[in-house]
Amino acid sequence: MSKPFPDNFLWGGATAANQMEGAWDSDGKGLCVADVCLFKPNVDQTNMSQHWNITSEDIEAAKKSKDTTYYSKRHGIDFYHHYKEDIKLFAEMGFKVFRLSIAWSRIFPNGDELVPNEAGLKFYDEVFDELARYGIEPLVTMSHYEQPLYFSEKYDGWAARESIDFFTRYVEVICERYKKKVKYWITFNEIDSIIRHPFMSGGLIRDHFTDEESYQQAIYQAMHHQFVASALATKICHEKIPGAQVGCMITKQTYYPLTSKPEDVLSAQLDARELFAFSDTQVFGEYPAYLLKRYENEGIQLAVAEDDFKIMKENAVDFVSFSYYSSSCSAFDKTGLDINEGNTATTIKNPYLSATDWGWQIDPLGMRISLIELYDRYRKPLFVVENGLGAKDEMIDGIIKDDYRINYMNDHIVQISEAINQDGVEVLGYTSWGCIDLISNSTNQMEKRYGFIYVDVDDFGRGSYKRYKKSSFYWYKEIIATNGIALKPLVEV
Ligand code: BG6
Numbered sequence: 001m002s003k004p005f006p007d008n009f010l011w012g013g014a015t016a017a018n019q020m021e022g023a024w025d026s027d028g029k030g031l032c033v034a035d036v037c038l039f040k041p042n043v044d045q046t047n048m049s050q051h052w053n054i055t056s057e058d059i060e061a062a063k064k065s066k067d068t069t070y071y072s073k074r075h076g077i078d079f080y081h082h083y084k085e086d087i088k089l090f091a092e093m094g095f096k097v098f099r100l101s102i103a104w105s106r107i108f109p110n111g112d113e114l115v116p117n118e119a120g121l122k123f124y125d126e127v128f129d130e131l132a133r134y135g136i137e138p139l140v141t142m143s144h145y146e147q148p149l150y151f152s153e154k155y156d157g158w159a160a161r162e163s164i165d166f167f168t169r170y171v172e173v174i175c176e177r178y179k180k181k182v183k184y185w186i187t188f189n190e191i192d193s194i195i196r197h198p199f200m201s202g203g204l205i206r207d208h209f210t211d212e213e214s215y216q217q218a219i220y221q222a223m224h225h226q227f228v229a230s231a232l233a234t235k236i237c238h239e240k241i242p243g244a245q246v247g248c249m250i251t252k253q254t255y256y257p258l259t260s261k262p263e264d265v266l267s268a269q270l271d272a273r274e275l276f277a278f279s280d281t282q283v284f285g286e287y288p289a290y291l292l293k294r295y296e297n298e299g300i301q302l303a304v305a306e307d308d309f310k311i312m313k314e315n316a317v318d319f320v321s322f323s324y325y326s327s328s329c330s331a332f333d334k335t336g337l338d339i340n341e342g343n344t345a346t347t348i349k350n351p352y353l354s355a356t357d358w359g360w361q362i363d364p365l366g367m368r369i370s371l372i373e374l375y376d377r378y379r380k381p382l383f384v385v386e387n388g389l390g391a392k393d394e395m396i397d398g399i400i401k402d403d404y405r406i407n408y409m410n411d412h413i414v415q416i417s418e419a420i421n422q423d424g425v426e427v428l429g430y431t432s433w434g435c436i437d438l439i440s441n442s443t444n445q446m447e448k449r450y451g452f453i454y455v456d457v458d459d460f461g462r463g464s465y466k467r468y469k470k471s472s473f474y475w476y477k478e479i480i481a482t483n484g485i486a487l488k489p490l491v492e493v
Contacts, residue, residue, distance in 0.1 A: 004483045005420065009096075009429055010096045011094065011429065011479070012090070012095040012097035012136070013095060013099065013432050013435020014098075014099035014386050014434070015100050015101075016100070016101045016141065016145065016146070016441070017103035018034035018101075019034070020079040020436070020439070021103065022074065022075045022079065023080035024068070025074075027106070027123065028119050029109060030106075030111075031148070032146040032147060033152055034145055035071060037071070038444060039460075040070075045443045046359040055205070069460045072445070077437060077455045078465050083127050087127075089473075091136060093452065095435075095480070096480075097184070098131055098139065098435075099431040100138065100140060101143070102140060102142065104146055104167075105147075107170055110148050111148035111150060112154075116170075116173045121174075124174075124177075129181070132181065139431065140178070140182050141188075141249070142233060143187065143188045145441065151166060151203055152199070156204060158226055159204055159219075159221050161225065161305070163229065164225050164228055164229045164232065168233065171236050172236055175240040182241070182244075183244055185244060185247070186247045187247075190250060190323060191250060192274075193251055194219060194223055195219065202222040204219060216300070220300050221302060224302050227281055227312055230282060232311060232315065245318045245319060247317050247383055250275060250278050250320075252324045253328050254363075254369050255327070257329070257330055258330060258348055261332065264330060266332070267330040268329075271330045276377070280377075285316040319380055319381040320378055320381075320383070325387065327363040327369070328340075340359060340361055356389060358390055364408075364411035364412045365415060367419075368419045371384075371416065375424075375426065383428045387430070388405075390450050400454045400471065403471060406471065406472050410488055413479065414489070435450075436452070436467070437449040437454055437455040447459050452470055454467070454470050455467055
């Protein structure tokens with residue numbers, strides 16, 4: 001039997017608007033970057049990188065099309081019309097918190113308007129009111145891969161300085177509107193992912209840039225704009241909402257040296273820094289020396305406005321949140337090594353770990369290692385806002401037995417408990433990813449399911465959209481009800 005979690009531990013689930021809401025063109029919503037991403041049935045779905053490169057030609061074709069079969073994020077799971085039923089199910093599981101994002105393009109359809117879209121604001125009012133009816137705390141991501149498409153096409157998204165003004169206008173509006181309803185906020189989902197998929201995360205279209213050098217320069221500039229915007233969003237939240245808690249969010253990639261060769265240890269350290277650059281900047285409010293040195297060595301010149309560093313310094317985040325799905329290996333010499341797919345990143349295979357159907361290696365202990373690493377580095381409360389198993393679920397006579405998911409989650413949550421009870425780490429809560437099945441971010445598939453709740457819809461948007469409780473639904477309900485006491489000691493996954 002595991003030790004209990006703190007009394008106020010926030011148990012719940014996580015989602016994102018672009019992967020679940022559907023209603024892609026309803027009530028004044030503008031097109032967002034996710035609405036132009038295609039589900040490609042005949043490709044190797046374990047190869048993530050093929051999905052990231054969206055060209056101007058792809059965008060033109062998408063804008064002309066009303067298709068929702070292949071543009072799968074346009075249909076999602078139709079949360080837009082099912083939110084009451086879904087929230088009721090979350091409440092039945094005992095959720096204390098529900099992580100969702102606000103689609104920027106519902107509030108400012110193009111991103112650069114002066115006046116927000118009232119219908120979009122009203123929708124989230126209703127969602128927050130519904131959550132409040134059950135005493136579920138919303139945890140709101142301001143930007144989760146849903147920048148307005150127009151903002152991307154016209155301004156090159158976050159590469160433009162104006163992005164800061166557009167985003168802060170949006171943040172002013174949502175913080176003012178929801179100041180009595182939302183206490184927990186995250187500024188950018190996986191802010192580090194701009195390096196891996198600049199279109200989804202930053203609205204940058206590769207063919208808008210003449211050469212690789214100017215493209216890379218634009219990515220770093222966009223990164224800087226997001227840091228400043230995140231600091232300003234934190235400021236706005238703190239000013240408008242007394243007691244607001246604002247977090248940064250990173251894709252926790254935990255790096256192990258492939259061998260004990262000092263070169264591999266150094267590689268792991270350097271790989272980790274690629275990620276820490278993002279959380280270091282948001283927690284300490286300034287660029288780490290190692291990042292500035294890299295810019296200097298690589299000739300990257302940032303355009304920085306007079307107050308940018310001051311804004312960043314004065315508005316550090318309150319907590320550090322992260323997604324954790326798997327760990328990674330680092331090696332100095334990568335020749336001939338087995339490569340492994342992971343959450344938006346390709347890494348070196350760890351021979352000691354098994355993997356999911358999509359090739360993501362399963363490493364529950366890495367959760368504890370990640371928590372220790374982050375807490376020792378930052379001494380700020382941590383929030384595990386994504387973790388889960390993407391798997392093919394089968395429904396037989398209305399029943400979905402997903403014991404593999406229960407095992408995966410049990411082992412990861414046990415490691416959170418260990419980090420809290422053995423290592424003294426402060427963890428605010430745990431929101432499992434895709435608590436209700438939704439569209440995969442990377443592959444645009446429906447078949448890759450994460451939820452406790454099965455949604456009857458397939459990769460092409462066909463189905464009744466009816467919701468069914470999986471075995472894991474009842475399991476998670478018991479874990480929450482016992483505050484973790486019902487967790488089993490580690491089991492094999
Ligand atoms: C995270 C994202 O990277 O991983 C989510 O924040 C995403 O949006 C999740 O859905 C799982 O990845 P995927 O590609 O399996 O949906």
